[in-house]
Amino acid sequence: MNDGSFKVRLMKADDFDAVVAIDEKVLKARRPEYYEMKFERLVRSRDYVPASLVAEKADGTVVGFVMGEIYMGEYGIFQEQATLDTLGIDPDYQHKGIGKQLMDEFVGHLKKLGVQKIYTLVTWNDSKMIHFFGSNQFTPSRTINLERVL
Numbered sequence: 001m002n003d004g005s006f007k008v009r010l011m012k013a014d015d016f017d018a019v020v021a022i023d024e025k026v027l028k029a030r031r032p033e034y035y036e037m038k039f040e041r042l043v044r045s046r047d048y049v050p051a052s053l054v055a056e057k058a059d060g061t062v063v064g065f066v067m068g069e070i071y072m073g074e075y076g077i078f079q080e081q082a083t084l085d086t087l088g089i090d091p092d093y094q095h096k097g098i099g100k101q102l103m104d105e106f107v108g109h110l111k112k113l114g115v116q117k118i119y120t121l122v123t124w125n126d127s128k129m130i131h132f133f134g135s136n137q138f139t140p141s142r143t144i145n146l147e148r149v150l
């Protein structure tokens, strides 16, 4: 558990640079185009309701984020399923409970909107992420992802 010194709030367009920087620190590769697309949907799309949060220090520095979406069905009714697409904690702030705090608030936020199930994809041999999701009550899904290389 962290000592409550990190605050979780909804992500806003201004968080773009901080999110891209954390992602780069985690993956050791820069991918601003991916986040440009994600942020475009965050602020503009009418079909998807953003459910993205950031964790920040008392001085406002963003140290972690989670990005997800809820599909908005016909007549503006929320679907019962949501996705968790991207999650990252600044390596200097990992193992302080920030990931769990973000996850708990993400789940609480979605529950209030009527969501009953959250889907996410993890690389099959990414043991760190699988462990993290496992300790946050995620279990293997009953569907499997198929692909065909062309």
Ligand SMILES: CC(C)(COP(=O)(O)OP(=O)(O)OC[C@H]1O[C@@H](n2cnc3c(N)ncnc32)[C@H](O)[C@@H]1OP(=O)(O)O)[C@@H](O)C(=O)NCCC(=O)NCCS
Pocket: 001, 002, 023, 026, 027, 085, 086, 087, 088, 089, 090, 093, 094, 095, 096, 097, 098, 099, 100, 101, 128, 129, 131, 132, 135
């Ligand atoms: C996986 C990840 C999200 C975990 O975030 P985190 O903030 O470190 O997670 P938590 O602190 O909530 O939990 C991690 C561990 O720290 C432990 N922990 C929590 N608070 C702690 C504290 N105060 N002191 C010591 N350990 C603590 C937790 O018990 C947990 O231990 P466990 O792994 O043995 O169960 C983070 O490591 C990450 O961003 N990884 C990279 C993700 C990635 O590859 N993203 C690419 C884009 S999708």
